[in-house]
Amino acid sequence: MVFLSPEEQLQILKSGVVDLVTEEELLERLKEGRPLNVKLGVDPSRPDLHLGHMVVLRKLRQFQDLGHHVILIIGDFTGMIGDPSGRNETRPMLSEEEIKENARTYAEQAFKVLDPEKTELRYNSEWLGKMTFADVIKLAAKYTVARMLERDDFEKRFKAGIPIAISEFLYPLAQAMDSVAISADVELGGTDQLFNLLVGRKIMEEHGLPRQIVMTMPIIEGTDGKMKMSKSYGNYIAFNDPPNEMFGKLMSIPDSLIIKYMRLLTDIPKEEIDSYEKNMADGNINPRDVKLRLAHWITEFFWGKEAADGAQEEFLRVFSRKELPSEMEEIELSGPENIVDLLVKIGAASSRSEAKRMIFQGAVKLDGLKVNDIKFTVEPDGEKVLRVGKRKFYKLLPGSNA
């Protein structure tokens, strides 16, 4: 634990932050000289943390390093009801065991960034589950529809004619009750959470508590560089992605995102990043090399130096020098096999039509030679390398159990 003055702490804590409501209040709170309760709400479903989460978690870690107390609220109560937002299908209700398991997995991943010693896990069913219907109505009375519609996405949906369930109006209120229950001093979230976090201030006030300080972090775009990183957009880089995949995904981000990722996700010194930014703009440095630095840093953070070195070497080998990867999935051939059948069987194509399409497009190579006949037969005579597209490699072996 580092002892810094409130002013010094404030300087550190407000860096990289988008919204801070309010800076004065945070300073006041820091001056109280006690560990602050810093809250983050966590969705109890599908715990697959990605770099988007990392931005907020890193800020929490900063609080911890300054001696403050982090509380992760597992939204098991809301999870059991099933959050209707963005619903296309009704989400299955999660059982208690599933939620516990999800919370465990979440924590396991989050602790790659957070200090477990200074992190507390709480389940919001503990207090929300005790509320009666009358309590809920009283709570709901404290907020108006007009104010709810201030929330950007509600307003957009409302205007666009996309349904909003009443329960969705209740969610920000439930989240606010979490802040009341743990007497949060600070609540963090992505910028998209600003509204919910502010509702927390109002509801805390209604309960005679000091208003929580609200801090939001930037949302980062995913690997496509367009939409925010999200599992549902499939443009995410997960904490659990194996080194080669993590490295490769980082190398696939658009150049325009490199600096933003560096600033938000790494501890690379500011001066160094500034110089990369300038030199890329001036054309003095190849963006690829800066991206390599970024990919290496993040891969090392999650997997260690050795794995990061390996991933980088592998990347350069396969994509820069166009050599074969060091490890390939091995497929045993039990006999002669038609190329189309084979592609479908090993999962390189999802249908026979797709397999044929890829062959017609010249995506299929056997030992470096294009296969352009869908009637081609692969003979099980010796080791061969089958390549499908740029990224799929298979080592074909004569079957031993033919």
Added chain:
RNA sequence: GGUGGGGUGCCCGAGUGGCCAAAGGGGGCGGACUGUAAAUCCGCUGGCAGAAUGCCUUCGGAGGUUCAAAUCCUCCCCCCACCA
């Protein structure tokens, strides 16, 4: 409860009897190129079969009309707006 408008492929969205497996965009995939799985350009993108203008399944659900339906009719389910 009333009136009006809607439900289309992974997503958004056009299409109101045949030329529709269904415009366009996004996403995805492939190719070329490169500095990288960036950018850019080109192509593909329901399944089966392939020389192919061939066959099968798809436009909320179930029936029906017709030589022929995403398009017309009936009933049902769901969504939205306005009025109450």
